[in-house]
Amino acid sequence: MGTEYEKDHIKKLQEQRMSMQKKTFTNWMNNVFFRNNVKVEIQDIYTDLKDGISLMQLLELLSGETLPKPNRGKMRVHFLENNSKAISFLKSKQVQIKVIGPENIVDGDRTLILGLIWIIILRFQISSIKLDKVKQSDVLFANEALLLWCQHKTASYSNVNVKDFSKSWSDGLAFNALIHAHRPDLIHYSSLRQDQPIKNLNNAFDVAEKELGISKLLDAEDVAVPYPDERSIMTYVSLYYHYFSRMKQGQTIQKRLTK
Template sequence: MRIQKVENVNKCLEFIRSRGVNLTNIGAEDIVDENLKLILGMIWTLILRFTIADISEEGLNAKEGLLLWCQRKTAPYHEVNVRDFTYSWADGLAFCALIHRHRPDLLDFDSLDKSDRHGNTQLAFDVASEHLDIPKLLDVEDVCDISKPDERSIMTYVAQYFHAFSELGKVDAAGRRVAKFAEVMESAWTMQSDYERRVKALMQAIDNKKSAWESSTFRGDYADAKRQSIEFTNYKTSLKRTWVAEKRDVDTLLGNIQTKLKTYDLKPYHPPQGLTLEDLDQFWDVLLAAEERRYRLINAKIREYGIIGVVYVDNIKEKLRQDFAKQANDFQVKVNAISHELTLLDGDLDRQLAHVRQLNTRLGPLADTLEQIQRLDDQCVEANIEENDYTIYSVDDLSFDFGLLEHAMQKKSAFISNQ
């Protein structure tokens, strides 16, 4: 009798192996002798092969592929955060979210009592069994009442949802696009790391420059004051412009991160405390205030030590200074406003692209204003005006910033079009 049982089991094992399933450390005798550990291991191997393995795609294993699918499908549900196949399912909400995402007619997710773990889990199991032909492979207690639900059991059951929705035609291309989704996730994570690294570096550089200015001294003669004035001008035309470009780039980078995540129904990225755009803007405001103090101090020293004089102020020159400063300051405010709107683009891709085009129409009048500022600057040069306490912006600064804005607009349009 035992020999006959062994022969029968061997035929079954041979058939399983013929289907490409690699069975190790188990033979017909183990099954006939009821070796529970080995039998359960073989059953899990069969489940992986015939239920879960086909979810894998282009390098992702079954577990990763199924987890990514669950994360994407439950992303719009704020109460659900699928991180694994154990604790994330213990309140039943993840099961309910999967059902509601594909078949909202079967249950009302918003009306659920989010604190009723047993009730939510039982509801999901009942609905899945009655309407989706998903067998009740688990008991509610297996999910809600143990310290750590069994990962393999949860995976096996969740895989039934994946296949059910695929067969019903209610799931989009998630299963077939897992590899693409993984690429998107990797790209988003890389962009987030790049954003945080660059913001930290920019903040540190700004802090170093501010400290250097605060510790600098004057020798007490015109030549030294003029030298420091030239150094300040060189800073504004070289290092400062590098920072302006970098700040605009990280602004755009954060916007692109959010656009990418929203396009693929993923939760938005929130930069760590101290590295938000608001934090960077505060650093930038501190830099501008330090620049203004530095600029005024240098101008005062030049007047004190040089030929400009302290008492006599030419009214015509003063009027030129004020006219130029008003136009320059207003121009910079408008450029900053458009740049801020570009960073905060929201909505679907078509809406964002339309918004970019609308912002682009505001660049023409700004270009005309820049020409007016250039003419005022020419008049200041003719009047031999070396300093202007009413603004920290030169026409070169404004032209450079305007060029960056035009370039950022083009890059944003291209990024949206390529999604």
């Protein structure tokens, strides 16, 4: 009896995780297109990437490089050709893609499509994260660097203890602390209560979007669960990192100019 229940439970968690990833990754892709003034909107990540054209566009925007021209034909063979070009481009960037082939994208393989988008996010958004005074060695280190950055910024906040990119973010306080650490004028931290996760999450997401222009990739309801999806949270938190790094660089340049 127990094992059936466990299997059901694991299956449910897996579905929850995939549904959160699907939402976050779709929002993330649309955010990349929007910021680059490209009129593309992905509705369903499992079907809209089929022809390979949006995927090729996405890679061009992220890398700043030009890929071979996509084939505009409407047949399966054209779709496979475009997705092959996208995958070859990633391989040329030393991105490890072993199990994902063009046919997986054309056939809408949900697990592998989510895996592919995650690989792209890791390569173009997370692997560039570097901490001062720490030697950067590999992509694996980039998620550790992001975690260390979060720990460092939120260390002095009550009720915040960032140990991972899942459970530590459920009550929303860590997001608020990250914003407050850089922009104390935007968050009234002492008024937040740990037992109001949805309120806390929406507060951080709204402030980040309205005041900092950081797109709302996550829904509070998906995060306020015992184990929210790690990849989704990491994707969103990396936007904070990049935003505040740019802010810091801007301030450093200002200081130099005033001197």
